[in-house]
Amino acid sequence: MNEQDTEWMWNETRQVGTDYDVLAEVSAYDQRMARIRDVESENAGILRLLNLPPAADVLEIGCGTGRFIRAAAKAGLRTTAIDVSRIMLDYVQDMALREGLTDLHTHRCGFLTIPFPPDSFDAVVSELALHHLPDTWKLVALRNVARALKPGGQFLLRDVVFSVPDGEEPEQCLKHVLDAYPAMRAEVARHVATEFSTYSWIMEGLLRRAGFEILSATPAGESILVYHCRKR
C-alpha cells in the first residue's frame, strides 16, 4: 500500500501512553504488575473458563512479556502471540526457548493488522491492550478478532473499563481509579489522561456490534473488567 492508501488509518505501531517498545519496560513490567495483580492465578482462571480441548488453537493479542500465552503453551494448547512491540516479542521468544515451548509462535503485528486467515482460532485472549486504540478503531480491532475466530470461538478480554454508577459524575469515577492503585499512582494517572480506556456501555456496544455474545462481564479490581464472549 502506498502512503495515500494508509494515511486515514490509525498507526498502531506508535505506542500510546507507556512505551512498551523499550528494553527498560520489559525488565520492569512483570515486577510492576506484581504490585497489583496475581497473574499466575489470573492465567489459571482464564484457562479454566475457556476449558479448551488439548491442542486447541489460541491467539493472544498484545502479549507483552507473554505470561498468559506461555501458561497456555504449558497447558498443551497450540499458541500464537502477537504484539506491536518488537522488544516484548524478542523477550517472549527467548523465554519460550528457555522453557522448551516449541509450539509457541510469535508475530509482530497488532489488532489492526491481524494476518491470519478467517476461522483460525478456537480462542483469542487479550489483556490490558485494547485500550491503546481509540473507540473508533476498537470496533475495527474487534471485527478483526471475530474474523480470526472459528464459529462459536471464545474471546476473553481483560481491560480497564470505566463503569460509572448512576448519580456519579464521570470525573469521580476516573479519580477512584487513581485512589485504588496508590502503588502505581503515576502510571495510572498517565493511563487515565493519555490512553483510551472507555466506558462499560461503550465497550459492550462495541463487542456486540463486532459480532460477539457477552457470556459474562466480571469485575477484577477497580475499573478492570473481564469479558468472556462467544462469536455469534
Ligand SMILES: C[S@@+](CC[C@H](N)C(=O)[O-])C[C@H]1O[C@@H](n2cnc3c(N)ncnc32)[C@H](O)[C@@H]1O
Ligand atoms: C499493558 S501491556 C499488557 C501486556 C499483557 N497482555 C498483560 O496483561 O500483562 C500492553 C501491550 O499491548 C501492546 N500493544 C499496544 N498496542 C497494541 C495493538 N494495537 N495491537 C497489539 N498489541 C498492542 C503493547 O506493546 C504492550 O506489550
